[in-house]
Amino acid sequence: MHPGSCCWQKGDNVTEEKSKYIIVGGSAAGMAAAHTIRLHDWKGPVTVLSEEPDTPYFRPLIPFLVSGKKCAEDMVLAGCGPYTGRDIFVRTGARVESVNTAEKTVSVQGNGGMAYEKILFATGSRPYIPPEIKGTDAAGVFALRTLAHAKNMAKRVEISDHAVMLGGGLLNLKGAFALLERGLKVTLVVYSPEVLSQLMEPEDAFLIRKALDTAGLTIKTGCSATHIIADSTGVTGVALDSGDEMSCQMVCIGKGVRPNVEFLDGSNVRIDGGIVADRYTACNAPDTFAAGDVAVTFEPVSGDRIMTALWTNAVEMGRCAGRNMAGVKTAYSGTFGILNATQVADEPFVSMGLVHTTNHDFEVYRHATETTYRKVVFNPGGTRLIGAIFIGDITNAGLYRYVIREKMPVMNIKRYIIDHTLHYGHFVTGKN
Template identity: 35%
Template sequence: MSEEKGVIIVGAGLGGIRVAENLRSGGYTGPITLIGDEIHPPYDRPPLSKSVLLGKDDRVDLKPAEFFAESTIALRTGQPVVSVSPAERTVALGSGDDAQTLEYDSLVIATGLRPRTFPGAPAEGVHVIRTVDDALALRAESEFASNAVVIGAGFIGCEAAASLRTRGLAVTLVEPAPTPLAAALGAKIGDLVTRLHVANGVDVRSGVGVDAIVAHGDRVSAVRLSDGVEVPADLVVVGIGSTPVVEFLDGSGIELAARENGGGIACDEVGHTVVDDVYAVGDVANWRNPSGVPVRVEHWNHTVEQAAIVAGQILGNDADVAPAVPYFWSDQYDVKVQVLGWPRATDDVHIVDDDGKKFVAYFSRDGVLTAVAGGGKAGAVMKMRAKLLNSTPIAELL
């Protein structure tokens, strides 16, 4: 009998650690190796633009240090995987004298995303937020800054703007769409989020793009908008989206999803790729939903659910499981913005409760409830889960 190689998990974030944890709790006794390209042990990313940037935390580890020894999980940090060979069932780490090849029985890819950068940005004063080192560098620099410009008003951009404003900086939030969050939730919800930021002193510039980040020497000094206005900036946060980390798969035969379907690694409805015994979870994974449509979802809860499903597949559990109703949240100032369901920016949006700060809205498509969004209304959002699962006509709710 050949020696058991075990499970290799590439990516030591939320998805990777939850797969490993579920394997052990499910009775898997073979070797598990968790490989991360960062030097840090697995940590939670949502706090980076919130509690870490605000100075309340330095890092939010997903497991205590002793967990890995107690669970006999080999954690290898600071070791990026450079290639995968499914034919040989190996992954390659490093290069030159540091090169290593590891064998696997099953492979799980959970490499996540890489933030897009702004073309031609100066070397100093321009930040993205993806890693804990990114967040700590931005936090340190904000101690000595007066003016910040945040480019891109998606969830990360809105959270960064809220945190920097809370730290006392003058903040300008720039978004080419008609409102913040318009691409994800449409302009009606975007107007409510705009109201929240304006009430907290943020200068929201919607419907305008950025032509250039202006430098004085090597350091940022201003941001030039597409309308010709230059906004002073001691620092800039770029939040213009991210791309799946998949380049190490070139030549592997592992299929990637089409860009128009969200990109990432193409999977079936339970995380299998086109290659035997290779799976993908989390932000990098593009799973088919129960209707057969490829979807890549960048939400914490979705990753947790996927990790449990993939661990079950490796363990031979063929139970009929699928991710539940998608849920995500965003903390901005003292308001938690929550979204439950499958919203589209083109959905009909019905504001059902709005007191000038807190709100609840229902989304519908073809007369059926598709999502619920709320700001500071956790109970009103979460009680709608059953309605979303049962294809509820929107007319019954209004």
């Protein structure tokens, strides 16, 4: 038994030196792949090597650990939802240092080598810490990504009154609400003109902004941090490019993520930003596959090569990779770059497909009431739906996603789409 390892059992056909399937990374893509392999190959040993100290968990839940609404045990992945497969060996604290695709071996830090027949790279991504911000190594500076981060953050809350969040994305908004719930004063510093700029345009975000303001969040747009001020107690403040300084005891950086590809340095696996995967989730080296945040895949509407950092996408791609690894050849249908549903403050919203329309000749319909907003985007000819934002009322959002993804001709259902009255009955009767 290795120190820090878990769920690791030595069976007759499982050794610490060899496993038929090796999965590098124990989050959404990796665990979805592991369980999918089990559905198709019920006895081939599946070993997941996870560098994190915790057993696999639902990563999107970690803000609840900060708010105190959930504890770590509530987030455990094994046995929940579709993750009920048996005999999946998870080694935690197992960091893969390198991969030799010719000999089909991996080298695990401090634990020697391990051979595989098929391998999945699902190492995910890590927070991007902009180098132009000085002093980010001070105590009390966080980039919420792992359960371990969340635990540390929850501790820091106890000695904090004011938290400054750098970046206006979804992760920081969720973090901000967790901290508000803990009674902190929270300031969001956003470089873009409005929050959630990756998911919508500034004019689309007004209802969400209103909800955030009402919830008590202080938001400074159009500025960014230059350096973090600290003393022996850790963070004491943040200096902004506007010349302002804010005193605070905690800083959270939510400036996007970068794929974890460094372990493939020196291997012949093709990297182009992330790990390049083909339509069948395979990489260029024999019996290598990639899925999740780390994989470069394609957008089904535009065909563009993209990387996303979304749980739902990672699970979908991981399942596809799992099937391919188990010998069930399955094409991956690609993924929307934007595919988000959530609720911030009391405002539910969905944003999916192509929603940034400024300077494009898309056909765009917007509709706003006091409590709802929607924007539906068609291609320039108006024959296909390519994106949609629903705020306040997200009824039947799944149908619109389906219409976008299947590139359905919309002639007969276009007015229902524009009016947000589309329902499955329109597909059933043929009398639309």
